[in-house]
Amino acid sequence: MSDALLEVRDLSKSFGALVVADAVSLSLRPGARHALIGPNGAGKTTLVNLITGTVEPSAGVILLDGHDITHWPQARRVKRGLARTFQINTLFRGLSVLENVCMAVSERRSLSARLWRRADARGDVIAEAMALLESVKLDEDAQRQVRELPYGRQRLVELAIALGLHPKVLLLDEPAAGVPSTESHVLLEAVEALSESIAVLMIEHDMDIVFRFAQRITVLVSGAILTEGTPAEVGADPRVREVYLGENAELRGGSR
Amino acid sequence: MEQPAYQNPLRTGAIRPAELLPWLAAGSGFFLFPDYLQLGAQILIMVLFAMSLDMILGYAGIVSLGHAALFGTGAYTAGILSAHVGWSEPLSGLVIAGLVAGVVGFVCGAVILYTRGLTLLMLTLAVTILLQELANEQEHWTGGDDGLQGVVMEPLFGVFEFDLYGQTAYLYALAVLFVMFLAARAIVNSSFGQSLRGIRENERRMHAIGCPVYRQMLRAYTIAAVMAGVAGALLAQTTEFVALDVLSFERSGDVMIMLILGGTGRLYGAFIGAPLYMILQDQLAKLSPEYWLFGIGALLVATILYAPEGMLGLTERLRAWATREDS
Ligand SMILES: Nc1ncnc2c1ncn2[C@@H]1O[C@H](COP(=O)(O)OP(=O)(O)O)[C@@H](O)[C@H]1O
Ligand SMILES: [Mg+2]
Numbered sequence: 001m002s003d004a005l006l007e008v009r010d011l012s013k014s015f016g017a018l019v020v021a022d023a024v025s026l027s028l029r030p031g032a033r034h035a036l037i038g039p040n041g042a043g044k045t046t047l048v049n050l051i052t053g054t055v056e057p058s059a060g061v062i063l064l065d066g067h068d069i070t071h072w073p074q075a076r077r078v079k080r081g082l083a084r085t086f087q088i089n090t091l092f093r094g095l096s097v098l099e100n101v102c103m104a105v106s107e108r109r110s111l112s113a114r115l116w117r118r119a120d121a122r123g124d125v126i127a128e129a130m131a132l133l134e135s136v137k138l139d140e141d142a143q144r145q146v147r148e149l150p151y152g153r154q155r156l157v158e159l160a161i162a163l164g165l166h167p168k169v170l171l172l173d174e175p176a177a178g179v180p181s182t183e184s185h186v187l188l189e190a191v192e193a194l195s196e197s198i199a200v201l202m203i204e205h206d207m208d209i210v211f212r213f214a215q216r217i218t219v220l221v222s223g224a225i226l227t228e229g230t231p232a233e234v235g236a237d238p239r240v241r242e243v244y245l246g247e248n249a250e251l252r253g254g255s256r
Numbered sequence: 257m258e259q260p261a262y263q264n265p266l267r268t269g270a271i272r273p274a275e276l277l278p279w280l281a282a283g284s285g286f287f288l289f290p291d292y293l294q295l296g297a298q299i300l301i302m303v304l305f306a307m308s309l310d311m312i313l314g315y316a317g318i319v320s321l322g323h324a325a326l327f328g329t330g331a332y333t334a335g336i337l338s339a340h341v342g343w344s345e346p347l348s349g350l351v352i353a354g355l356v357a358g359v360v361g362f363v364c365g366a367v368i369l370y371t372r373g374l375t376l377l378m379l380t381l382a383v384t385i386l387l388q389e390l391a392n393e394q395e396h397w398t399g400g401d402d403g404l405q406g407v408v409m410e411p412l413f414g415v416f417e418f419d420l421y422g423q424t425a426y427l428y429a430l431a432v433l434f435v436m437f438l439a440a441r442a443i444v445n446s447s448f449g450q451s452l453r454g455i456r457e458n459e460r461r462m463h464a465i466g467c468p469v470y471r472q473m474l475r476a477y478t479i480a481a482v483m484a485g486v487a488g489a490l491l492a493q494t495t496e497f498v499a500l501d502v503l504s505f506e507r508s509g510d511v512m513i514m515l516i517l518g519g520t521g522r523l524y525g526a527f528i529g530a531p532l533y534m535i536l537q538d539q540l541a542k543l544s545p546e547y548w549l550f551g552i553g554a555l556l557v558a559t560i561l562y563a564p565e566g567m568l569g570l571t572e573r574l575r576a577w578a579t580r581e582d583s
Pocket of ligand 1: 015020038041042043046
């Protein structure tokens with residue numbers, strides 16, 4: 001398992017009496033396309049928060065590219081190649097779409113401590129950000145303020161910002177939630193176009209997307225892993241069907 | 257360097273013609289109002305002070321009610337240098353005062369920037385109160401309640417005496433403001449300034465893209481402290497006096513009102529708000545010494561309700577509206 005890009009071992013976390021992560025273990029190799037599914041409140045977002053360092057685990061170890069990052073500050077993990085998107089848009093709403101992506105690109109290039117040179121004169125940063133926006137079909141909206149975009153298109157900005165960080169491990173928290181199904185293909189194509197060298201973990205409710213995207217699926221229920229396997233194995237698992245039986249509408253509807 | 261294919265028309269760092277206006281106004285003020293140059297110098301000083309607040313409030317989103325702590329530190333440093341140390345050369349005194357305020361800002365910022373919201377607000381307030389109490393206690397150094405007497409300034413560059421009419425004071429303050437403004441303008445338009453905007457807009461996302469948020473905020477706070485300190489030092493040098501009120505809560509409040517009136521996050525808001533506030537104060541106080549604060553309060557309420565982005569935001573909106581009507 002030492003060739004894993006991201007490895008999570010026995011990660012646990014409780015909020016008071018509520019156990020949201022119960023000895024979760026997970027491993028992503030380079031090229032992994034891994035889906036994380038489970039009912040609402042299962043602890044999927046919390047797992048992303050634990051891995052990225054916004055929530056401190058009660059127990060367990062997180063390894064990124066062989067480094068024990070369990071107690072690293074968030075920024076340091078990002079510099080090491082760990083990027084995420086948010087289930088609910090977390091954007092610079094008062095800035096333009098282009099500025100949103102430039103923010104990520106210049107942070108990755110460690111320019112944000114530069115006090116004197118004009119940011120809008122950095123043609124290389126702007127060109128890179130524009131290329132990213134083209135890849136998610138947002139180039140036409142580059143100059144618009146984020147808050148002027150429909151929610152579904154804002155979701156694409158979420159993704160573009162994360163891609164601007166050149167991650168080795170990319171954690172996508174319900175990227176298609178709130179995206180009209182007519183537009184979700186743009187998102188999926190951008191994810192599918194990602195390099196084979198990076199590992200992607202996607203939380204997703206829409207089973208069509210999950211089965212199109214994933215090589216492996218982990219099912220999380222009440223903070224614990226119910227099962228992990230190929231899409232065929234997980235799809236055939238009676239326990240998974242049982243968990244989802246009463247939740248089918250939500251499963252399909254992709255609600256938050 | 258290749259020319260970027262895309263620029264943001266709203267936030268470009270290119271110089272716009274309208275930017276010359278405040279400088280033309282300040283320059284012509286010297287000739288138009290020769291009897292008001294002392295007041296004019298104080299206005300310019302408050303512009304600088306408000307601009308330094310804009311760095312942290314308007315750009316980084318740090319709401320401070322204790323910005324006078326840094327202003328006062330600069331003022332007392334410059335004053336004590338002259339009155340007690342005998343160091344009365346203005347320019348070097350200004351630099352030293354700015355550096356001392358920067359160090360104080362760095363140390364205070366290092367503590368308070370661990371907090372947010374109301375806690376941060378209260379801590380900035382507490383620091384000012386502590387410093388004011390300290391200045392009040394240390395009468396030997398500060399003159400306490402009576403203010404610091406005995407500040408004298410050598411001629412600027414050894415040539416220009418600080419005259420009674422305030423001509424030297426005005427031009428000195430204007431030149432220092434201009435230099436500070438150029439620095440501030442470069443900083444807010446840099447990648448660093450852009451990163452501060454990001455922190456104001458969405459701190460969570462800044463963490464998530466790997467930004468060392470605390471470090472960036474501390475940098476901004478320290479830079480603003482230097483600028484505030486320079487403003488305070490200018491006041492001490494041009495009036496040759498330092499009163500306890502440089503460290504007062506009222507001064508922190510005044511400068512915030514000035515900035516809100518003018519508009520935050522624009523750098524130029526200070527250039528509108530400070531003169532507006534101080535001229536209004538001057539005129540209203542003549543009109544009705546008891547009720548002038550009422551007038552300021554009413555203006556503030558109107559601004560917050562109807563022009564939340566200040567006078568500058570209002571003109572921007574009017575201009576956008578007018579051009580839309582045209583086309
Ligand atoms: N910061 C927090 N404090 C307390 N409870 C939380 C916190 N974050 C999440 N929870 C709770 O943890 C559970 C799991 O939440 P979450 O990880 O968002 O689930 P999912 O993403 O799978 O829907 C929920 O019951 C939620 O209310
Ligand atoms: Mg969730």
